[in-house]
Amino acid sequence: MSDKTSDLKQKHKPMHGTAKAKGCSHLQLGNFCKMFPELHSWGDEYGIEDQCKAENIAAALGGINSIMHDINSDSPDSSIPAAYTFLAQFIDHDLTLDTTSNLHGEPLDNAEVSHLPNLRSASLDLDNIYGFGPDASPFLYDQSQPGRMLIGNENNQNDVPRNSDGRALIGDPRNDENIFLSQMQLLFLRFHNRRIIGRSFEEAQIDVRYHYQYIVLKDFLKRICDENVYNYALSELGSGHFPKCDIRDKCGRICMPVEFSVAAYRFGHSLVRSQYPTNSNYPVIDLFDERFGTEGFGFVPSELTVDWRFLLDVESCHDYVKSKAFDHLLADELIRMPDPIVGRFASDNDRSLAFRNLLRGYALGLPSGQSVAAALADKGYPVNELQSLQFSNMYGWNCLDSDTRCSLERHTPLFLYIMRESGVVNEGRRLGPVGSAILMEVFGAILVYCDSFLNKDWEPDPCIVGDGTLTLADIVRYVNK
Numbered sequence: 001m002s003d004k005t006s007d008l009k010q011k012h013k014p015m016h017g018t019a020k021a022k023g024c025s026h027l028q029l030g031n032f033c034k035m036f037p038e039l040h041s042w043g044d045e046y047g048i049e050d051q052c053k054a055e056n057i058a059a060a061l062g063g064i065n066s067i068m069h070d071i072n073s074d075s076p077d078s079s080i081p082a083a084y085t086f087l088a089q090f091i092d093h094d095l096t097l098d099t100t101s102n103l104h105g106e107p108l109d110n111a112e113v114s115h116l117p118n119l120r121s122a123s124l125d126l127d128n129i130y131g132f133g134p135d136a137s138p139f140l141y142d143q144s145q146p147g148r149m150l151i152g153n154e155n156n157q158n159d160v161p162r163n164s165d166g167r168a169l170i171g172d173p174r175n176d177e178n179i180f181l182s183q184m185q186l187l188f189l190r191f192h193n194r195r196i197i198g199r200s201f202e203e204a205q206i207d208v209r210y211h212y213q214y215i216v217l218k219d220f221l222k223r224i225c226d227e228n229v230y231n232y233a234l235s236e237l238g239s240g241h242f243p244k245c246d247i248r249d250k251c252g253r254i255c256m257p258v259e260f261s262v263a264a265y266r267f268g269h270s271l272v273r274s275q276y277p278t279n280s281n282y283p284v285i286d287l288f289d290e291r292f293g294t295e296g297f298g299f300v301p302s303e304l305t306v307d308w309r310f311l312l313d314v315e316s317c318h319d320y321v322k323s324k325a326f327d328h329l330l331a332d333e334l335i336r337m338p339d340p341i342v343g344r345f346a347s348d349n350d351r352s353l354a355f356r357n358l359l360r361g362y363a364l365g366l367p368s369g370q371s372v373a374a375a376l377a378d379k380g381y382p383v384n385e386l387q388s389l390q391f392s393n394m395y396g397w398n399c400l401d402s403d404t405r406c407s408l409e410r411h412t413p414l415f416l417y418i419m420r421e422s423g424v425v426n427e428g429r430r431l432g433p434v435g436s437a438i439l440m441e442v443f444g445a446i447l448v449y450c451d452s453f454l455n456k457d458w459e460p461d462p463c464i465v466g467d468g469t470l471t472l473a474d475i476v477r478y479v480n481k
């Protein structure tokens, strides 16, 4: 056990170390909320008078040919393997789902935000794999082998289970939104089916969840977060002074802060590339490839079965692609999202994920990046409000009128601030301090208040761990053994 892990466990045992962790249990759904309810919304700070103005700004920053559109694929690589982009998306679909708020609606106030239901449990419990369990979600489970997850379909055994229309039978339908995410789902289904050998369903589920949570904290967050903020959060977690904000509702359930779900945790959108390898026969396919009909939510052709060695450090001598940089640029595939994701009648703006992220931020009353930076610094995070986001270096910036430029420099929408900060402070290799602090705060709260390996005397199975800390590549190697 590393010193840091042992520290975290000792400090947290007295508070949360009994059989049932306080605060939340798995499969309890909660609502959204604000991490910093006292802050004004960006719309108020900026002085947005009407919806039309908000839509125009979101389009100028995030529409087609806008500042956030990586038109010429200029954005460089980050330092992390491409598979982590899809792990990031997979984790998101374990934590947040808003189907209620209105993208084009008037901005909600704090009370209205706190009434929005989050349709995923805000805990790292893999409800995107297990659904509501074998009794309540039997269509996910293999009836001939109790406790095992269904895998494969008549077209492809290396695919998720599907009905005859090709619709995935999985815990969260969004995990079939692109083939890499769908294959990530398959990886975790397979992992469960390996871990159930010699265990009851409940034992296997806990075992899988703890391995997954361990990877989230020790592998994923360590790779993507600003190093100072990550180390600070870990040491505060170790001394029992964490999390810094209380994001539990009156019933003690974690609510999902919109600063996380609508801004910071959408960082992954900047990591997405337009093209990826899938295996040695298909070294380059589009993320949504019309040639194969893989534009989301359909059968994965067997020839496209993902060989993770092309996207992850599974073998030392194998080349793999990296995620795109943590920056303000989104790949063309995400600026022109296809019909299966946005619907046939979507406008050009609504097809752009950058536009949607910015407008959704306005609709949910998110504060500016500058205000959040100051609020995090007040909580003790090693975060400084950036004096310059170096906007003038961004393609298209000078096409905005000078009033807009001036206001945006002082009051930047949180999503844009976080992505720009990552590019400026950490040169696109990792998230910047503000984005990292929001992530550590929410993941920290989840691990402290919900049932997690941190609350238990638990270590990853040495049969799975390679050299050093458990990583995603260890899971791939273990499942393929």
Ligand code: HEM
Pocket (backbone or CB within 6 Å): 085, 086, 088, 089, 092, 096, 097, 098, 099, 103, 177, 178, 260, 261, 262, 265, 266, 267, 268, 269, 271, 272, 334, 337, 341, 353, 356, 357, 360
């Ligand atoms: C791979 C391609 C991806 C596509 C096509 C995609 C698409 C979308 C779409 C259409 C939305 C809804 C946007 C809105 O109307 O507000 C969304 C939401 C979201 N995405 Fe992505 N996404 C992708 C990858 C990722 C990744 C890698 C991450 C993780 C870091 C991520 C995190 C999120 C989050 C947190 C939300 C909000 C979910 C909610 O609370 O409902 N996405 N994404």
